Amino acid sequence: MKLTEPEWLIMNTLWDKHPAKARDVVERLPSSVNWAYTTVKTMLDRLVEKKAVSKSKRGNTGLYEPRLSRRQARRTALRMVLDRAFDGAFGPMMYFLVEDESLSAGERKELIKILSGKSRSKGEQK
Amino acid sequence: MKLTEPEWLIMNTLWDKHPAKARDVVERLPSSVNWAYTTVKTMLDRLVEKKAVSKSKRGNTGLYEPRLSRRQARRTALRMVLDRAFDGAFGPMMYFLVEDESLSAGERKELIKILSGKSRSKGEQK
DNA sequence: ATAATTCTACTACGTTTGTAGCATACTTCA
DNA sequence: TGAAGTATGCTACAAACGTAGTAGAATTAT
Known part of the structure; x- marks a missing residue:
């Protein structure tokens, strides 16, 4: 599963601590990133759709959790570079x-x- | 300079042998890739725009040459993974x-x- | 209970990517 | 010298990205 740049940022906060509410993610994003709450929400939902993240609900609030492991994501990322840039x-x-x-x-x-x-x-x- | 996946394929053929005509690139692309001539042309032109490739003309025919070095591209790719996936x-x-x-x-x-x-x-x- | 706040779902929209067609101009070979 | 093939520039267009707004539902604090 390939992650885009912003997706990495989201996933990183999720791996660091989860389950997490959308709000938590917003807050734990690197300070250089200043996304609107809704932006983060959209990305979380897209990640859920991609099955990189799972979502459950406590009451009305969604709880997000990584489904893709950090290890696996790293592996994919490295393999991509390996294949494209070093011909494997x-x-x-x-x-x-x-x-x-x-x-x-x-x-x-x-x-x-x-x-x-x-x-x-x-x-x-x- | 970040390259997208198909761009890597194009650049790889260019690094392997250049200057090259659009036609050459088409032919040297991995056999798994079956892009139309015009597709390759479009990508070459976008790479020129990005300054990753330079273009000259011999008569009516365009000659393309890498401007971004393989080394630099590799460095960028690895640094990207390093930063996103391993926090630098x-x-x-x-x-x-x-x-x-x-x-x-x-x-x-x-x-x-x-x-x-x-x-x-x-x-x-x- | 009601106002204020917070979530969620849904929608929006410009940009980049991935892929390719078309019309036109040029080259070459019979 | 005209037909065939090739290159070029321009246009197209759907999917994915990046970013965010709005409206209504739920929660909370007073």
Whole structure:
């Protein structure tokens, strides 16, 4: 499931804390974002339609909850870049990342540790 | 400069070989893509408008050339994911990548080599 | 109970995307 | 030199996005 930019913002607040009322989402949106309540409402409803979010009701008030996991969304986003921008080649993308981004020595070390630690072969997890 | 999905396809053929005529692009598009000549033309022109591609003419025929570098496009795409999906935190994204993707032992080793090789501290490059 | 507030449902509307047709002008080959 | 093919510029148009208003229902506070 592909998310658009504003949808990411909404989902992020939802992942951080849920269930949430539309009002909650509005309030927890990054301060740089100044959407009208109705805008957020519309987007929430569209996300429900897309099945990225589920909606229940307590009394008259709608409660929204992520249905799409953050992990899955991240996976989709990365795979998209991987496919479009690196023709699906994982190695080159990783190479690009460590080459292009300026990693601190600490970050590099951290990564090496992660990589070394994962000696066991991991099964697919879809 | 953000590229849309079909734009990536066009740009990819352009990066692979350029300058190219509209016809060339049509032909080099992945076989799964079956766009009409005019569709490609429209997209090329929109890319020109966006300044992602430059256009010159030899006689009556337009020659297109990437103006946006592949590297820059990749950077933008990755930064977008980084910002939206990982709140700009590079480490966690890398962690996610090595955690989530099932790397082969070889790939891991390769990465470790890359990482270890880059011991010199690299200056910022924005 | 009633006024004020808050939600919800529904609608709106300009822009961008995705995809392509048409008419016209140019090129080329028989 | 005219027919066939190709390129170009312009137009079209539906779906998705991004953003928000309005009206009426429900809740709350006085």
